[in-house]
Amino acid sequence: MTTHRLFTSKALAGEVAVITGGRSGIGYAIAHDFLACGADVVIASRSAEGLARAEARLADETGRSCGMVPCDVRDEAGVERLYDYVAARHGGATIVVNNAAANFRTPAERMTSRAFDVVVGTDLFGTFHVTRAFVPAMLEAGRGVILNITLPRPEAGFPGFAHCGAAKAAIISLTATWAYEWGRRGVRVNAIAPGPVPTDGVAANMLHGEGAAGFEQITSNIPVGRLGTPADIAAAAVFLCSPAAGWITGQNLVVDGGVYLNGGNAPLMR
Known part of the structure; x- marks a missing residue:
């Protein structure tokens, strides 16, 4: 069942959402x-061509158009252009989803500073740049939601992906800090930690080159007996960004079919 059938068509009415890394996957x-x-939606990604394809597909599937802005979240000037576009078109954002990420497997002893910088720059600094651009207007308006995409238990270690684990652990800390500082000013901040979801990006970058078929090897480690889907994560995102979650902030919601119970990220390493 797709998420939009679980919620009403007005669940996010009146909201303006910016979604980085919005051209594919989650x-x-x-x-x-x-x-x-x-919601009115603006998607951002580095690939203008990919955004154009996503925009056309979204219009075909939902019957609604969205905005799109090519943007590298590591570039503060580019993020400011994203903010300006949203402000001009919609008057500002009420929801920001920090989903843009970079990742690739590298043994820790061979990880270069450049490799570390690419992932931490995209995941952690990208989350910081985008949030810093949009949150002042939210605070002034007295309402808004920041939603970050993280990992289940990155503090427990993420072998082969030290750069990603470090970035996601830092984002969880930022999530809690921002929630504490901005809660009384009307802005909620939460995170979603997806488990094994067979997106093209994860298949290409995290499964020893085995492709999507590699996910089948870890299904036996999932208590609910199946892999996740992007729609599973989207359902959690709709909930956390809706008024139904109005008393929830500072949380890192693990959406993983129970993989956490089997040792956190361990099944992804097998």
């Missing part, structure tokens, strides 16, 4: 279901 699924639930 970001695309969130954009799709936000549109289906009534």
Whole structure:
């Protein structure tokens, strides 16, 4: 069942959502279901061509158009252009989903500073740059939601992906700090930690080159007996960004079918 059938078409009516990394995978699924639930949506990604394809597909699937802005979240000037576009078109954002990420397997002893910088720059600094650009207007308006995409238990270690684990652990800390500082000013901040979801990016970068078929090897480690889908993550995103979650902030919601119970990230390493 797709998320938009679980929520009403007005669940996010009146909201303006910016979704980084919105052209594919989990970001695309969130954009799709936000549109289906009534939000105005702007997607951002480094690839203008990929954004154009995503925009056309979203319009075809939801019957609604969205905005798109090519943007590298590591570039503060580019993030400011994203903010300016949203402000000019919608008057500002009420929801920001920090989904843009970079990742690739590298043994820790061979990880270069450049490799570390690419992932931490995209995941951690990108989350910081985008949030810093949009949150002042939210605080002034007295309402808004920041939603970050993280990992289950990155503090427990993420072998082969030290750069990603370090970035995601830092984002969880930022999530809690921002929630504490901004809660009384009307801005909620939460995170979603997806488990094994067979997106193209994860298949290419995290499964020893085995492709999507590699996910089948870890299904036996999932208590609910199946892999996740982008729609599973989108459902959690709609909930956390809706008024139904109005008393939830500072949380890192693990959406993993129970993989956490089997040792956190361990099944992804097998």
